[in-house]
Amino acid sequence: SSGNPPPWQIPKKEPPPPPYIPPPPQNPQNPPPYRPPPPQIPQQPRPPPQQNPQNPPPWQIPFKEPPPPPYIPPPPQNPQQPRPPPRPLPPGKQVPPFPQVSNDYFPQKPKVPQTPKVPPTLPPAQSCDVEKSVRVPCGTTGISGAHCESIKCCFDGNQCYFGKAVTVQCTRDAQFIVVVAKDITLPHLDLQTTSLAAGGPGCSYVDSNSAFAIYQFPVTACGTTFMEEPGVIIYENRMTSSYQVGVGPRGSITRDSHFDFLFQCRYIGTDVETVIVEILPLQNLPLPVSAMGPINVVMRLANGRCLTKGCNELDVAYTSFYTEADYPVTKVLRDPVYVEVQLLKKTDPMLVLTLGRCWVTTSPFPHTFPQWDILIDGCPYRDDNYLSSLVPVSANSGLDFPSHYRRFVFKMFTFVGSSVKDQKGMDPLHEKLYIHCSTAVCVSGQFVSCEPACHRTRRDVEAEDQTTNEPKTVVSSGPLIMTAPEQLTA
DSSP states (O other): OTTSHHHHHHHHHSSSHHHHSSHHHHHHHSHHHHSSHHHHHHHSSSHHHHHGGGSOTTTTHHHHSSSSSSOOSHHHHHHHTTSOTTTTSSSGGGTTHHHHHHHHHGGGGGGTTTGGGSSOOOOOOOBOOOOGGGOOBOSSTTOOHHHHHHTTOEEOSSOEEOOBSEEEEEOTTSEEEEEEEGGGSSSOOOGGGEEESSOSTTOSOSEEOSSEEEEEEETTSTTOEEEEETTEEEEEEEEEEOOOOEEOSSOEEEOSOOOEEEEEEEEETTEEEEEEEEOOOOOOOOOOOOOOOTTOEEEEEEOOOOOSTTOOHHHHGGGSBOOGGGOSEEEOTTOEEEEEEEEOSOOOTTEEEEEEEEEEESSSSTTOSSEEEEEETTEEOTTOSSOOEEEOOOGGGSOSOGGGEEEEEEEOOEEEEOOSSOTTSOEEOOOEEEEEEEEEEEEOBTTBOOSOOSSOOHHHHHHHHTTOOSOOEEEEOOOEEEOOOOOOBO
16 A cells, blocks of 8 residues: 555656646747748849849840749749838838839830920921922022021022922011912912912012912011910911802802911021911711612722823723722812713613713712702703713623613812801812712614703704603712822921
8 A cells, every 4th residue: 555655656757748848839939930031031032133123124024034933923922022112111121122123113204205206297298390490499599408408498409499389488587488389289279369368468479480479478467367475476377279169059069279278487586487287178988888779770980091101091991990999989179080870680782771860969868968960861061160071882892782881971079068167158078979870771762862962953852851751760879089189388
């Protein structure tokens, strides 16, 4: 019994091993203090980005460099670290790297100042191919080539002269000098129709020849307006050209060029600056769908051109035609427009396609206004100063059924109507044009003529009236656009 108590005392000695247990848990608490050094390790990779700012323009390239090493994830973490700037502020060692990161943002800023490259404008285009007989001298005698070009003139090595353009010069004694060339528009500008904003003594051209008109007047005369900006005095005037308008029962048109532009003289201290503001309204219009009549009649526009000297354009005009991809077709005023109307899916040689009225609108819908007549009863509209022409389709034209075709030519024009600038309705409208023709089928016979009565007797007209009571259909073309040629200024 006395031997049993000692074993009870032995377990009391067992507690010494537990004291060994507390030290190990204290050891795992010690490794956490070692965790701060690992965060210092990611701070060490930061020096490589310090090399990146050395190449400011391609600052994105250093980000592509990390892919080769397996440490790809750390670089993306670096951009996340700069997001919290307050953390690096306390450690002084971290302060230098962060301003270097900010340097990466600075290269983006120089991209913004690169945009000012837009302001410089290209010099106005002009042609110096002027015949010596109509050249207008520019500048003083003995002027150098560099000085000649600086005042927007042409120099051939010996002479300084005005080019085929509108040249504006502002003199130090407060004078406008404006030289206008007739070649600035197509059709050529009628120099007799140009005028300044206001008339009066000294406001018409002071000299002219067959190719140029010269204006010279004080900057305070002829309707010049005065404006003032800080340190700048501006004198502004406008030159326009008049044009002939044809007035019809359903609309008005013109085939003359319309010239309109603003020009300024700016006096800045002792310097003089010339500014030209050209007004040239152009519109790019969408392609519409051509209309097809119930008797299967189609209208096409021909575009054949002469390729040899002495060729007659009318003979080759109908050898090729515009396709749907070519519309809208662009034409200059007074350009010939070659039109062909064809009867489809008919093989009877006794059938003759006839045209009643052909007209032009600004809409694909034939009954809209304004309208301008091209043909009336199949004949050229006689109230047009530029008569259209009928083009005969002969038996030797190479066509299977020549009587199934009708052809005519008219000169390109533009409608005139009211606009914001001209409420009286005399402003050229730069709109698309559509050609429409009412058509019918006539059966030719021994005593029947299906040809239009343009130059025939009354008896022939009565005979035709008895044979044209066939149902008619209207066929339309794709759009035409009056393209204003580039006006040259200097």
